[in-house]
Amino acid sequence: MVERKEYLERIRKALERSPIVMLMGPRQCGKSTLARQLVNVDSPNYFDLEDHAVETFLANPTIALKDLTGLVVLDEAQRMPSLFPALRVLADRSGTDTRFLLLGSASPELSRQASQSLAGRVEFIEIRGFGMNEVDGTDIDALWLRGGFPRSYLAKTDEDSLVWRDAFIATFLERDLANLGFGSSPQAMRRFWTMLSHYHGQLWNASEVARSLGVSAPTASRYLDALEQTFMVRRLQPWHLNTGKRLVKSPKVYIRDSGLLHALQGIGSQKDLWLHPKLGASWEGFALEEVLSAFRPREAWFYAVHSGSELDLFFQSGGERIGVEFKRADAPQITKGMHVAMEDLELDQLLLVYPGERMAPLAEKIQAVPLRQIRQFVASR
Numbered sequence: 001m002v003e004r005k006e007y008l009e010r011i012r013k014a015l016e017r018s019p020i021v022m023l024m025g026p027r028q029c030g031k032s033t034l035a036r037q038l039v040n041v042d043s044p045n046y047f048d049l050e051d052h053a054v055e056t057f058l059a060n061p062t063i064a065l066k067d068l069t070g071l072v073v074l075d076e077a078q079r080m081p082s083l084f085p086a087l088r089v090l091a092d093r094s095g096t097d098t099r100f101l102l103l104g105s106a107s108p109e110l111s112r113q114a115s116q117s118l119a120g121r122v123e124f125i126e127i128r129g130f131g132m133n134e135v136d137g138t139d140i141d142a143l144w145l146r147g148g149f150p151r152s153y154l155a156k157t158d159e160d161s162l163v164w165r166d167a168f169i170a171t172f173l174e175r176d177l178a179n180l181g182f183g184s185s186p187q188a189m190r191r192f193w194t195m196l197s198h199y200h201g202q203l204w205n206a207s208e209v210a211r212s213l214g215v216s217a218p219t220a221s222r223y224l225d226a227l228e229q230t231f232m233v234r235r236l237q238p239w240h241l242n243t244g245k246r247l248v249k250s251p252k253v254y255i256r257d258s259g260l261l262h263a264l265q266g267i268g269s270q271k272d273l274w275l276h277p278k279l280g281a282s283w284e285g286f287a288l289e290e291v292l293s294a295f296r297p298r299e300a301w302f303y304a305v306h307s308g309s310e311l312d313l314f315f316q317s318g319g320e321r322i323g324v325e326f327k328r329a330d331a332p333q334i335t336k337g338m339h340v341a342m343e344d345l346e347l348d349q350l351l352l353v354y355p356g357e358r359m360a361p362l363a364e365k366i367q368a369v370p371l372r373q374i375r376q377f378v379a380s381r
Contacts (some may be wrong), residue, residue, distance in 0.1 A: 004063060008038070010125055011034065011125060015071065018122060019091035019099055020091055021101050021122070021123050021125060022102040022104060022123070022125070022148045023125050023127055024125070024126050024205060024231075025102070025128055027150075027176055027230075028168060029148070029150070030130075031075075032103060032128055033150070035075065038101065039071050039072075039101075044068070045068055045073060046076050047072070047073065047075065048075045048076065048229065049075060049079040049369060051078065058080060058083070060088035061080075061269050062086040062090065066090060069097060071098075071099050072099070072101070073100075074101070074103065076105070077102040077105065079372050085117050088115070088117050088120060102122075105176070105231075108270075113127075128148060128231070128289070128293065129149045129150065129153070130149075130256060131148060131289075132375075133294075136162060141180045141270060144146070144283070145262060145267075146260070146261070148259070149164075149260075150151075151164050152165050152168070158268060158269050158270075162262075164261040165259055166264065168260075169190070169193075172232075173190055175222065188213070188308045191213055191357060192213060192223045195212060195213065196209070196253060197265050198278075199279075199282050200278065200285055200312055201281035201285055202251065203251070203252055206220045232255070233256060236252045236288075236301065236313075237251045237301050238252075238301060239301040239302070241365070245307065245344070246305075246306040246307070247306045248305065253290065253326075256285075256289060258356040261278075267282075273358075277304060283328045284328070284356065286372050288324075290374060291324055294375045297316060298317035300314065301314050303341055309340040309341060310337060310338065311337075311341040311350075312325050312326050314345055314347075320348035320349060321342055321345060321349075322351065323338075323342065323345060323347045323351070324353055325350065327352055327353070328354065331349070331358075332368055352366065353371050355370065355371055355372075358370065
């Protein structure tokens with residue numbers, strides 16, 4: 001089993017601060033496995049709401065949960081919105097050491113209930129599949145190819161991994177989206193998701209995508225919202241501060257898990273990936289998720305002006321303004337556009353993240369950082 005020490009430590013610290021912690025992430029990313037390392041699945045404090053008997057037992061959650069002490073886990077919490085008002089009452093009791101860990105895949109109802117009912121009582125932690133810090137350093141290419149979903153990454157062969165991802169996509173479209181409150185045709189959503197994989201790393205154009213699919217632009221935007229809220233897609237917004245230049249205002253879209261991107265593109269092996277036209281875009285998306293996971297900024301953007309200057313990623317961390325450019329090259333070079341972005345965004349540091357081995361300064365405030373060393377770099381700041 002892959003140890004996920006970082007997430008376990010974050011959950012434990014959050015439970016010390018807050019009476020309720022909500023662990024949010026896509027289906028099959030490992031939320032339940034983490035929770036079972038904190039509370040045994042056979043414990044009376046562990047409730048799987050996909051079990052109809054458990055759902056019946058919790059018909060009156062205040063009565064069912066009021067005498068429990070220690071950590072209480074509620075798995076698939078989005079299935080029972082009536083829990084949230086009860087949890088607010090239970091969390092406000094004085095003289096109790098009870099803590100609640102809620103596991104959930106995104107849904108409109110879950111987000112609304114948590115925001116309204118548990119304000120000031122809940123801490124959110126977003127989880128994804130395996131990252132580079134959780135796998136053997138020699139398996140980075142396998143992680144990139146297969147993605148981070150545990151059953152995909154840990155499959156015996158690349159073929160087994162692809163079969164699992166294909167089945168995951170089918171189940172997600174045919175069952176999970178509806179269960180999470182997103183009403184859409186599985187066939188229409190599959191066409192949309194597949195088309196979106198061709199736009200991976202590019203600007204989102206709802207009208208263009210809608211014309212290609214034969215649907216309205218609002219419908220295409222609704223499909224994108226559903227995939228974003230279920231952690232399948234990242235919509236990276238452009239930096240919007242007025243710099244006196246004509247800024248690009250459309251967001252970029254990325255398939256968040258590289259393995260799902262490759263399944264949607266029919267990429268089943270390393271050889272397929274090396275020869276595929278989406279190779280560079282795939283690596284950029286993979287690297288972007290790793291950098292965001294390492295820095296964990298509250299917000300992140302990209303920067304682009306219509307004259308051509310752009311920067312792949314921009315965020316604030318530790319009081320500094322940091323820009324990131326992804327370069328899939330053995331020896332990344334500084335470009336004029338990077339200097340322009342540094343000046344426009346008043347960056348304290350610009351990182352060129354690349355797939356090499358050597359960390360080195362390239363110019364004042366500009367540093368080349370190998371992707372596999374990004375967490376060491378963050379720790380050293």
